[in-house]
Amino acid sequence: MKKIITALLLTCLSTAAFAEVKNTKNLPGHYYLQGIREVGSELLLSKDGQFQWMTSYGGFDQFAQGSWHLEKDKVILVSSPQAENPAFRLFSDEEMRINKPAEAGTWVAITGVPGLGPIPGIEVRFESKSGKISDAITDKNGDAIIEMPESEEWARAALRKGKSAWQWFDIPAERRQERLAAFACLDRNQARPVPFEKLPLQIEEDGLRIVDDSVPARLIYVKQ
Structure with missing residues (x-):
């Protein structure tokens, strides 16, 4: 997780307009990390409880997929491990x-x-x-x-x-x-090591914020 945040923090946050996440019924959808130059990160929350996540910084790309669920006021992403017998x-x-x-x-x-x-x-x-x-x-x-x-x-x-x-x-x-x-x-x-096993995202008015006490910045995914 710290490697992900380090890559995201290589650039500084800029002002962005945030879309509202008003209730949990509106959570499924396509999200983009906003306000960070040269870093692209997307999150897709499906209605069936699955997610796909990717981030790209320069030539460094990461990808994760798995399931998501709610724990109080947080969305928890749980990555699927590598299949023992992949097809x-x-x-x-x-x-x-x-x-x-x-x-x-x-x-x-x-x-x-x-x-x-x-x-x-x-x-x-x-x-x-x-x-x-x-x-x-x-x-x-x-x-x-x-x-x-x-x-x-x-x-x-x-x-x-x-x-x-x-x-x-x-x-x-x-x-x-x-x-x-x-x-x-x-x-x-x-094809790539799983970047995280579990990633908590705080549900806020303007999107889904990455929860990590070691990060001195507000990193948030905004629904499109």
Whole structure:
């Protein structure tokens, strides 16, 4: 939490007009942190009790999602931990911006969250049409790379985290030809450390204020 506040306090507060949060029935909605230059922070409170939160300062981005509930006059955000067995899907054609195929004799599987970043530590199993199997683990760039004879053709790939069940995917023809495939993780928390476990927000007339005694400034989210 202190790291979040430190990033937000790198700039000074300016005067802003605040929208009113009159009662708890009006709480769900889209909020923006106001009055801080060069820092963007958004909060989405859904009616089903879920939230999404993000903040960006320069090249430093953070994201959290989970559930929210009321405790007296506060909104409490509780982040979801990283899933032990996250689900994956193939990148769409629009997300697949890599045009250069993998070098001959190598197969490459990329894992990450589009728009957020790569995911290291994911085990990938490569299987050729002839049944040859080779395993690799994604590095800090989200890449799992194996060597495979040029005579072999990539048929399937499976992904898992830790000792969870394998999730198998047929490799599309274009991806087989380029020996390069990318897999998107459906758990956004896998791409970045969870920035906070719990974040209390005080309900005030002009918005939702971050509650932290160590912060000498009034940081508030305003509903749009």
